Amino acid sequence: MTIQQLKYVVMVANVNSINEAAKRLFISQPSLSAAIKELEDEININIFTRSNRGVTITAEGEEFLGYARQVLNQVELLEDKYLDGHIKKKFAVSTQHYSFAVKAFVEMVKSFDMNEYEFAIRETKTFDVLNDVKNGKSEIGILYLNNFNEKILSKLIKEFGLEFHQLFQCKGYVYLWKGHPLAKKEIITMEELQDYPCLSFEQGENNSFYFAEEILSTYEYKKTIKACDRATMLNLMVGLYGYTLCSGIICEELNGSDFKAVLLDSDEIMRIGYIKREYSSLSDIGSLYIEELEKYLESNGVFVFSK
Numbered sequence: 001m002t003i004q005q006l007k008y009v010v011m012v013a014n015v016n017s018i019n020e021a022a023k024r025l026f027i028s029q030p031s032l033s034a035a036i037k038e039l040e041d042e043i044n045i046n047i048f049t050r051s052n053r054g055v056t057i058t059a060e061g062e063e064f065l066g067y068a069r070q071v072l073n074q075v076e077l078l079e080d081k082y083l084d085g086h087i088k089k090k091f092a093v094s095t096q097h098y099s100f101a102v103k104a105f106v107e108m109v110k111s112f113d114m115n116e117y118e119f120a121i122r123e124t125k126t127f128d129v130l131n132d133v134k135n136g137k138s139e140i141g142i143l144y145l146n147n148f149n150e151k152i153l154s155k156l157i158k159e160f161g162l163e164f165h166q167l168f169q170c171k172g173y174v175y176l177w178k179g180h181p182l183a184k185k186e187i188i189t190m191e192e193l194q195d196y197p198c199l200s201f202e203q204g205e206n207n208s209f210y211f212a213e214e215i216l217s218t219y220e221y222k223k224t225i226k227a228c229d230r231a232t233m234l235n236l237m238v239g240l241y242g243y244t245l246c247s248g249i250i251c252e253e254l255n256g257s258d259f260k261a262v263l264l265d266s267d268e269i270m271r272i273g274y275i276k277r278e279y280s281s282l283s284d285i286g287s288l289y290i291e292e293l294e295k296y297l298e299s300n301g302v303f304v305f306s307k
Contacts, residue, residue: 197225248263
């Protein structure tokens with residue numbers, strides 16, 4: 001079975017005639033008929049029934065043509081991407097679930113012609129952030145360190161040939177719906193949160209306290225719920241009065257104005273930064289992304305260490 005044979009049978013199916021298909025394919029009718037017969041013998045089905053009125057697609061042929069068209073569509077995509085001499089430049093970021101990281105990405109992308117670039121941002125699990133940058137799937141990863149997870153994560157960062165660059169540090173905040181009974185408080189204690197479900201991001205196979213995206217991952221919570229994405233977490237905040245622990249830097253433009261961050265009564269400090277491959281320089285796009293990240297943080301009154 002060849003790509004050429006697939007193109008032949010699809011053309012015949014499109015025009016319902018071997019003679020007409022041969023003309024459009026610029027080959028002789030006997031050569032086209034022989035190629036189709038050879039394919040049918042190979043796959044052991046009749047794609048067409050022939051008559052004086054032309055050809056009719058069989059039921060088995062309809063199924064085969066469905067797959068053939070999928071294959072040819074993929075071939076066309078490959079040819080468009082690699083044979084026209086124009087390959088899009090790529091840039092990707094992997095991050096824990098931070099709306100400020102997405103906001104900076106949005107602003108960075110606006111500076112480029114999206115016809116010339118292929119962009120990707122992956123809000124994902126902590127271990128996957130590390131793995132994506134290690135394997136070159138993403139140029140930059142965004143995550144946090146604190147006194148609890150630093151020893152384990154720093155060890156992995158070194159083993160993976162990466163380096164961590166701190167952007168800022170912050171205290172922990174409680175992120176909740178504005179209609180939550182505790183939303184009007186200026187500071188919230190862990191004891192006050194006991195009656196409400198603590199929401200955290202699922203970490204999959206690497207479900208260790210050290211990979212948690214939220215501080216105080218070893219705290220004995222009475223009620224917990226895990227989620228996979230920010231949209232679900234926001235729904236749980238409204239529907240169940242759930243809350244999560246975060247950096248306090250919230251992008252209302254992306255998350256909406258129905259949620260707020262309230263200072264947590266805790267000594268915990270988050271050190272948020274980016275990882276990249278060790279000894280490598282950021283690309284121009286990567287540098288611009290970090291600039292947009294720093295600009296957004298500063299606009300929210302955050303002291304950026306790299307400045």
